[in-house]
Amino acid sequence: LDSYIAAVYEHSVILPDVTGSPVSSDEALTLMNKNMDVLEGAIKAAAQQGAHIIVTPEDAIYGWVFKRDTIFPYLEDIPDPQVNWIPCTDPERFAPAAVQERLSCMARNNSIYVVANIGDKKPCNSSDPKCPSDGHYQYNTNVVFDSEGKLVARYHKYNLFMSETQFDSPKEPEIVTFNTSFGKFGIFTCFDILFHDPAVTLVSKSHVDTVLFPTAWMNVLPHLTAIEFHSAWAMGMHVNFLAADTHNTSMAMTGSGIYAPDGPRAFHYNMDTENGHLLVAELSSHPHLSPTYPAAVNWSAYATSVKRFSPDDWDFCGVIFYDKFTFTELTKPEGNRTVCQKDLCCHLSYRMAEKREDEVYVLGAFDGLHVVEGEYYLQICTLLKCESTDLKTCGLPVATAHTRFEAFSLSGTFGTSYVFPEVLLSGVQLASGEFQVLSDGRLISQSGTSKPVLTVTLFGRWYEKDPPQPHI
């Protein structure tokens, strides 16, 4: 197949009551069945619209309100897919496996690949020095059932987010892929997207066409909103990317999408209701063969070839999500500006429709190690709207704007080749097809965007500079 139809479902998880002690496995299954009832409706609707594959979110079947012992009744022993198992037709083979059986039947009965996130448990004993004292490993796990209900992939999340003390990390990152008639797929989970392994390796070594990405993503403006960062990763890595987020507005969890290398095909962001939402869109099976496939990018080519645009600009300091940026204010309606920090210089050429008195924009640079909620090295060039006209508010989250840019071009002297291009518009919306990346590393818009701009950002990850990660 040259193309296929993808679906992602943003699910509003029915959470269990928070209990001090573990519930019975029957109670756990009752709660999980309530969530699977909702997922089943989405799977049927997706299949009716011709979808070949549907991705459901991380933690969508039991939530995230657990400690190590209270999640235990929700876990199943998930076998290696090499055993060739269709839980729907052979449920006793690796029983008890009620959740795997039901997911497998949903895939089989609707002839659709189903991607889900559940918990795996693996017994261990004292002969293994790393074996936890309760006698088993517990993994945050993605499973994939093919359209006949066969288990074809199992992935254990490697980069656990800080609060996930209920789970263990596998000893090594797992590179999990599978082939279909509509391309080669790879899979990872949520916080994994910030790190080199297994995420980057799946693309650069395994050459997957599409990444499957269950997530429970807490949005952080201005640079780490789900739709913004995930679509940017798809563009920067030149892959299709299917992101299914859980929906919980009190946790700022919303933002799912179907992203192609040249831009989003569909996305969803909704902080107004607690409803779930199904997205369905067509993608090319082998995006690197498609005529719109972007050329390879040298991210520093343009920026290193030009001189500092504005040598006498006044710089000031500001903080974005705990990182100390160097900023310079865009005081004129149009112009060329440069701001530098350490080895990173960021150049911006821009033209606003009008310079409003009630809104302030800055150009910012950050070259350093981010150290809060995980340690990862960043190089960031960003144009962004300040929260108010007080320059002290530059970098704080802001979700609406009124200033339109008729054109912009942003570039930076990056030391890394992993740069993710973000454009986020007023109301936390994506700028589908309204900007492009040139092969010399400029992120440009020639005719401006359909809505006012919150931020235009080149988000660089310099993996070689990361400290050792705490994979406990």
Ligand SMILES: O=C(O)CCCC[C@@H]1SC[C@@H]2NC(=O)N[C@@H]21
């Ligand atoms: O549970 C996960 O693995 C996903 C967490 C992703 C959170 C993103 S990444 C860093 C940033 N910090 C947050 O609180 N939200 C974002």
